[in-house]
Amino acid sequence: MACSAGGGGAPGSPCGACKFLRRKCAAECVFAPHFCAEDGAAQFAAIHKVFGASNAAKLLQQVAPGDRSEAAATVTYEAQARLRDPIYGCVAHIFALQQQVATLQMQVLKAKAQVAQTMAAAGGGKPSPAAVADGA
Amino acid sequence: MACSAGGGGAPGSPCGACKFLRRKCAAECVFAPHFCAEDGAAQFAAIHKVFGASNAAKLLQQVAPGDRSEAAATVTYEAQARLRDPIYGCVAHIFALQQQVATLQMQVLKAKAQVAQTMAAAGGGKPSPAAVADGA
Numbered sequence: 001m002a003c004s005a006g007g008g009g010a011p012g013s014p015c016g017a018c019k020f021l022r023r024k025c026a027a028e029c030v031f032a033p034h035f036c037a038e039d040g041a042a043q044f045a046a047i048h049k050v051f052g053a054s055n056a057a058k059l060l061q062q063v064a065p066g067d068r069s070e071a072a073a074t075v076t077y078e079a080q081a082r083l084r085d086p087i088y089g090c091v092a093h094i095f096a097l098q099q100q101v102a103t104l105q106m107q108v109l110k111a112k113a114q115v116a117q118t119m120a121a122a123g124g125g126k127p128s129p130a131a132v133a134d135g136a
Numbered sequence: 137m138a139c140s141a142g143g144g145g146a147p148g149s150p151c152g153a154c155k156f157l158r159r160k161c162a163a164e165c166v167f168a169p170h171f172c173a174e175d176g177a178a179q180f181a182a183i184h185k186v187f188g189a190s191n192a193a194k195l196l197q198q199v200a201p202g203d204r205s206e207a208a209a210t211v212t213y214e215a216q217a218r219l220r221d222p223i224y225g226c227v228a229h230i231f232a233l234q235q236q237v238a239t240l241q242m243q244v245l246k247a248k249a250q251v252a253q254t255m256a257a258a259g260g261g262k263p264s265p266a267a268v269a270d271g272a
Contacts, residue, residue: 111247122258
């Protein structure tokens with residue numbers, strides 16, 4: 001998550017965050033590289049509502065400059081998820097994925113049991129270790 | 137996430153959040169039912185640092201009282217995850233689960249292919265539809 005040509009559009013124009021905050025965008029603005037003039041203001045609005053501008057700035061400042069783009073993206077994602085779902089936020093996504101993992105683990109077990117059963121029925125022999133102990 | 141006997145311990149003692157904020161805990165304190173006097177202060181410290189007390193209060197107030205316990209738990213989880221991992225926060229958990237889902241999906245496909253292969257080798261017949269089309 002980075003702006004192609006810095007935060008602002010035209011030279012001197014504010015980045016998306018400063019545009020939202022209606023303030024002058026300083027040369028060293030911590031938000032500018034990550035919140036573009038175009039769509040950054042809407043993204044920053046979510047961050048402002050959920051985390052607050054000051055907390056978000058502190059959060060970015062405590063991360064190495066090379067990691068700030070990722071941090072800005074994940075904070076934006078969390079903020080937008082919390083606005084969509086005020087009870088669970090992005091934890092709803094975690095619950096859904098945990099459910100999907102449990103379902104898939106059951107499917108793997110079932111399919112492996114079926115391999116073993118088919119092999120036993122076919123040859124009366126034992127299934128190969130690879131057939132039953134593969135992965136999981 | 138709820139305190140067994142309200143937020144404070146002894147009557148008149150502050151809940152975990154108010155203890156952290158060093159303020160009097162009002163009867164209608166929005167944090168009290170969810171941040172116990174015992175371990176609530178440490179949990180609230182993370183929330184205070186990441187979201188700010190005022191944003192957290194607003195967030196709980198906009199949720200129906202019956203859902204606030206879940207909201208407090210997910211906000212606490214997000215705050216603690218962000219302090220542990222300032223770049224990715226709880227999104228690191230989402231990435232790990234997405235990776236696990238991809239790995240399991242591969243295992244399911246592989247096991248199903250093996251079932252089909254074993255059945256074909258055994259009887260020369262087609263595998264039953266259930267063997268190949270079971271689940272996702």
